[in-house]
Amino acid sequence: MSEATPPTTALPDKPKSKTGWIVGIGIAVVAIIVAVVLVAVNVSGSASSAADKRVEVKIGTTEIAAPYWTVLKKAAAKEGIDITLVGFSDYTQANPALSTKQIDLNLFQHLQFLANYNVNAHDTLTPIGSTLVVPLPLYSDKYKSVDDLPQGATVAIPNDTTNQARALLVLQKAGLLKLKNGGTTLSTPADIVAGESKVTVIPVDAQQTAPALKSSDAAIINNNFALTAGIDPTSAIFKDDPSSSAAEPYINTFVARASDKDNKTYLKIAELYHTKAVEESVLAESKNTAVIVKRSNADLRSILAGLEKTIKAAE
Structure with a gap:
């Protein structure tokens, strides 16, 4: 015969405390505030970082009013590059300005002009992107x-x-x-x-x-x-004829200081020149007389070196 189980007595419910409820709400509020602050900091930090990453590039040109600059500047702005144009009234000013770091790049000259300048000024300015050949x-x-x-x-x-x-x-x-x-x-x-x-x-x-x-x-x-x-x-x-081989010395290019020939920002600008919108603007301005040229920088520098050699030999 089994032993009788003693009767059990249920314990009374524990009184509910309002303190825990208040503390819980407090913790939740603090968490929300911290989250908001962190988001604000991240947004602010991201905006700040984006602003910090923007780069200004000064480009010298003799055709500051050309419509294609507006198109190129917009394309560059989307890449975080702010182009500032510096106008020159004649061909003799933009290369010295580049050499003395008054500007970062220039776009106004063909390779023959650059070769002549480099030889006579004992300089080493270099092409970083072809653009076009314009008939004379x-x-x-x-x-x-x-x-x-x-x-x-x-x-x-x-x-x-x-x-x-x-x-x-x-x-x-x-x-x-x-x-x-x-x-x-x-x-x-x-x-x-x-x-x-x-x-x-x-x-x-x-x-x-x-x-x-x-x-x-x-x-x-x-x-x-x-x-x-x-x-x-x-x-x-x-x-x-701008498309003939005899026109090679007259290929126009973006030009930089030799120390900046591999600058990614500058190379990006030269690349953006060949986007459809920019090229169409260039051709429209020239009444479709210009010929767009896409030559490697190695080719451009090889042509430049040959022209400089010819100039030196003639001195």
């Missing part, structure tokens, strides 16, 4: 074709070393003059064979070639100065 056109307000130019006609041409040589080659290609030994990228007016030439050249500052059109029979005018003067590029009576 011959314009006239008085005559509608090259054949209409009379014997002894005057033609204004840029007087800077590189554009002057190219202008002479253009005039030779047009059948308006003859250069000794066929001419080179270093030709000067002294190389003109007078007895076999139809025109007389008048060297003037590049930015004065457009105004000189009124006082001469014709003028060789760089594209940017023609556009600034409101001249329609398609109205040229002659121009060289």
Whole structure:
């Protein structure tokens, strides 16, 4: 027979304490406040970091009003790059400004011009991205074709070393003059064979070639100065072929100091130039006369080295 189980007595319920409830709410409130603070700090920190990561890049150019700059600046801004343009009125200022760190990059010149500057200034500025080749056109307000130019006609041409040589080659290609030994990228007016030439050249500052059109029979005018003067590029009576191999010395490039040739921010800007929106803006501005060029930096530097070697050999 089993032993009887003693009766059990239920313990009374423990009184509920309001203190625990209050403490729980307090802990929850504190947790919420901490979470809000942490989120605010993170948001603030992220915004601050984003602001800190933005980079300003000063680019020198002789065509500060060109529409494509607006497109390029917007594209760069999306990459955290704020482009500030620095305008120069002529071709002689932007390279010294880059060399002395007044600007970070420049975009105004072709490789022949850069080679000439480097040799004469004993500098080492280097291309970091190709852009385009622009034809060098011959314009006239008085005559509608090259054949209409009379014997002894005057033609204004840029007087800077590189554009002057190219202008002479253009005039030779047009059948308006003859250069000794066929001419080179270093030709000067002294190389003109007078007895076999139809025109007389008048060297003037590049930015004065457009105004000189009124006082001469014709003028060789760089594209940017023609556009600034409101001249329609398609109205040229002659121009060289920007897509030919002979145009390699005239590939325009972004240029940096040699120490910055691998700067990722600068290389990114050169890359952004070749986005569809920027290229379309460039071509539209040139009335589709320019030819977009995509050459490796190794190629550009090789061409530059060859041009510099030729210049040094001619000294």
